[in-house]
Amino acid sequence: MRSALSRPSLKHVLRSCSGAQALVQIHALMLVTGSLYYPHSSGHLISAYARIGDVAAAHSVFRTASNPNISTWNALIIAHSRRGSLDQVLRLYRLLVSQGRPRPDSSTFTVTLKACAQLFDLRSGREVITHASDLGYSHDVFVCSSVLNMYAKCGKMDDAMRVFDEMPKKDIVSWTTMITGFVNAGNPVEAIEVYRKMQAEGVEGDGIVMVGLLQACAAFGDMGIGQSVHGYMLRHHIETDVVVETCLVDMYAKNGFLETAHIVFEKMTSKNVVSWSALISGYAQNGFASDALWMLIKMQEFGLCPDSVALVSAILACSHIGFLKLGKSIHGFIMKRFDFDHILGTAVIDMYSKCGSLLSARALFNRVCSRDLISWNTMIASYGIHGHGKEALSTFLEMSKTEFKPDHATFASLLSAFSHSGLVEEGRHWFNLMRQEYRIGPSDKHYVCMVDLLARAGHVEEAHELIQSMPDEPGVAVWVALLSGCHNHKKLELGQYAAGKVLELCPDDLGIYSLVSNVFAVAKNWDKVVEVRRRMKNMGTRKVPGYSLVEVEGKLHAFRMEDRSHPQYEKIMDLLKRLDFEMRKLGYKPKTEFVFHDLDEEVKERMLGNHSEKLAIAFGLLTTSPGTRILETARHRSTSSSRLQQILSGGRSIWPELKLEHEALNENAEKVHLSSSSASGTTILTVLQALSFLVASLQEKKISQILVVLFLKALQGIPGSQRLQIRKAYDSPQHLPSAHACFNRLDLPECTSEEQLRRRLLLAINEANEGFGIG
DNA sequence: CTAGGGTTAG
Numbered sequence: 001m002r003s004a005l006s007r008p009s010l011k012h013v014l015r016s017c018s019g020a021q022a023l024v025q026i027h028a029l030m031l032v033t034g035s036l037y038y039p040h041s042s043g044h045l046i047s048a049y050a051r052i053g054d055v056a057a058a059h060s061v062f063r064t065a066s067n068p069n070i071s072t073w074n075a076l077i078i079a080h081s082r083r084g085s086l087d088q089v090l091r092l093y094r095l096l097v098s099q100g101r102p103r104p105d106s107s108t109f110t111v112t113l114k115a116c117a118q119l120f121d122l123r124s125g126r127e128v129i130t131h132a133s134d135l136g137y138s139h140d141v142f143v144c145s146s147v148l149n150m151y152a153k154c155g156k157m158d159d160a161m162r163v164f165d166e167m168p169k170k171d172i173v174s175w176t177t178m179i180t181g182f183v184n185a186g187n188p189v190e191a192i193e194v195y196r197k198m199q200a201e202g203v204e205g206d207g208i209v210m211v212g213l214l215q216a217c218a219a220f221g222d223m224g225i226g227q228s229v230h231g232y233m234l235r236h237h238i239e240t241d242v243v244v245e246t247c248l249v250d251m252y253a254k255n256g257f258l259e260t261a262h263i264v265f266e267k268m269t270s271k272n273v274v275s276w277s278a279l280i281s282g283y284a285q286n287g288f289a290s291d292a293l294w295m296l297i298k299m300q301e302f303g304l305c306p307d308s309v310a311l312v313s314a315i316l317a318c319s320h321i322g323f324l325k326l327g328k329s330i331h332g333f334i335m336k337r338f339d340f341d342h343i344l345g346t347a348v349i350d351m352y353s354k355c356g357s358l359l360s361a362r363a364l365f366n367r368v369c370s371r372d373l374i375s376w377n378t379m380i381a382s383y384g385i386h387g388h389g390k391e392a393l394s395t396f397l398e399m400s401k402t403e404f405k406p407d408h409a410t411f412a413s414l415l416s417a418f419s420h421s422g423l424v425e426e427g428r429h430w431f432n433l434m435r436q437e438y439r440i441g442p443s444d445k446h447y448v449c450m451v452d453l454l455a456r457a458g459h460v461e462e463a464h465e466l467i468q469s470m471p472d473e474p475g476v477a478v479w480v481a482l483l484s485g486c487h488n489h490k491k492l493e494l495g496q497y498a499a500g501k502v503l504e505l506c507p508d509d510l511g512i513y514s515l516v517s518n519v520f521a522v523a524k525n526w527d528k529v530v531e532v533r534r535r536m537k538n539m540g541t542r543k544v545p546g547y548s549l550v551e552v553e554g555k556l557h558a559f560r561m562e563d564r565s566h567p568q569y570e571k572i573m574d575l576l577k578r579l580d581f582e583m584r585k586l587g588y589k590p591k592t593e594f595v596f597h598d599l600d601e602e603v604k605e606r607m608l609g610n611h612s613e614k615l616a617i618a619f620g621l622l623t624t625s626p627g628t629r630i631l632e633t634a635r636h637r638s639t640s641s642s643r644l645q646q647i648l649s650g651g652r653s654i655w656p657e658l659k660l661e662h663e664a665l666n667e668n669a670e671k672v673h674l675s676s677s678s679a680s681g682t683t684i685l686t687v688l689q690a691l692s693f694l695v696a697s698l699q700e701k702k703i704s705q706i707l708v709v710l711f712l713k714a715l716q717g718i719p720g721s722q723r724l725q726i727r728k729a730y731d732s733p734q735h736l737p738s739a740h741a742c743f744n745r746l747d748l749p750e751c752t753s754e755e756q757l758r759r760r761l762l763l764a765i766n767e768a769n770e771g772f773g774i775g
Numbered sequence: 776c777t778a779g780g781g782t783t784a785g
Contacts, residue, residue, distance in 0.1 A: 149776070176776040211777045246778040253779095277779040284780095312780040346781040377782040384783095412783035419784090445783055452784070477784060484785070512785080 050079030152181030253282020289317035353382035389421025415449035455485020
């Protein structure tokens, strides 16, 4: 018996012990035979107790050890480290140090440093480092790697680099630590640089190095390097596992190479929730909402249940296409199955806001207890999107009373809220405060907001001066903001200048070109108009056709331009033709009609049908009752039109098991959502809300002439800078700044006269310069 | 030393 428990095999016996009962028996035997008092025995016993999760027993073994040696100490410290009791690790380490014996060894320092890293406790970390080097461990490769890791986790890459350079011998772990350290510090270039040095020293990378390297490539955004790393891995037969392969999928997906990501994903030998999520989030983040949702379905068919990370991507997809119904279902699902962490909460708040339900967003914001800076930013942005500048500001002030300090995104949201609400003075004020008090240097985004704010309010010269004061070369968005303001306020000279700047920068967006074209058209600069139209045509043939989606009663319907496949296509075209006819009877002439010379019936039908938003809106109007709000949401892309149709209008419930939760939530404020891949913006939101409520509040026949005017105006494909004009149309006072306000305005008694409305609307339309038939 | 998630414009 005694020989069976002699030291060489004791470790193995204890290790094979999986049950508490067996362990207690061996413990007793060790006490009786006295083998517990052999040098390493109590350490092994402590480890064994720790392995079955009995830390109390581990502690009692430790207490009974008369003179615990360092391996006994280490066993207990490691036990705490394993179960995440990091404070205990530090407590024991300090106790050990204060006693002055036994002498800590390499393992002691490694484990303690790891705890410091996990606690981001730089002070204790430095304490440990000093002690370790006093005891002569400053060249120990294990200790050094832990030091590197500790510095890296605490964001001290400078210190890590210094230690790393002084290491006489570097192993694969220390190289890896430096690479992942730089990646997590947001410095992929340095990470790649370290890898190059490692190669130069003849060290062959393994899978774990590749994980860091692939993350660096993903963050760096250069797929040339990424692909060469992938190729290297294949050529050198580097062993990959599910983690490495997931990194590959993620790298391709994050950078928009979704076909490649999908191929790599398909070839994976084993897939888990993380691998699926990498692909799903790739689709969602790149605007392929239906593909993201499709993969979510596939993942469930595969037998995996989505976790909170996968759901965040699904929520993101819902906000992109305005799929409120599914978004709400997922919200219900989360409430039942998960705790709301702050990321999940923020995603759902944002979803409600983007899907038009500001009240739900705020209600959830109030309920979610774990808020962070991004949650606050999201809430401020939500008010901004809905044109509630004052509320955005009061939310900002509310946030100022908390521990969170506003960052660049906070100010971007705040400034855009002012811009959407016409709060020019506030905009100027806070833009200055941002620079002077908060010491935040304005970025391109902030300039876009400010230029938009000023130009929208007619201060185009001031906006231009602001652009000229920019430290860096302004991006397209800045010029587009100026252009849009000039267009609205008929500032033709500056407008054409801005248009020229936009053309120089070659944006990849048809909607912007239509705005450019309109500005030249108003200025009667026909050569330019022809040139821009030509460029648009070239783009149009290269690009995948856009989609518009409309959600009716929780089901999404997809339309492509000139798409005749919809069962109700005839009815839709009838409505569009009728509207077009009524519109012209009112004296409406699109100003850029010269582009389409012969308006025979067939051409007209094409013009009406080649705008996917028109088809979607007409369908929405045909299938919903008057007074239904139609909301426009963000753009949508899809890798496959058949997939889109399958998901969106196949009559198939995307998530059957969620049905009950959805009904439990039952919030029936909105019915119809429109989303579109083309660039027309908030005009549609504004006008369609107006349209739908006009029908209700005037108790009209299905469609009146005014509605026709409004409707066609809604379909002009003008970028979303028309709010001011719409506002003018309702002759609303300055304190009604937003689309939302405009929409509310329609309920006011003075607007109940159809004649009054008609005059105002015609005025607005004559002032506007529409483009026509932009797909 | 190892993978996936939320905010910022028109």
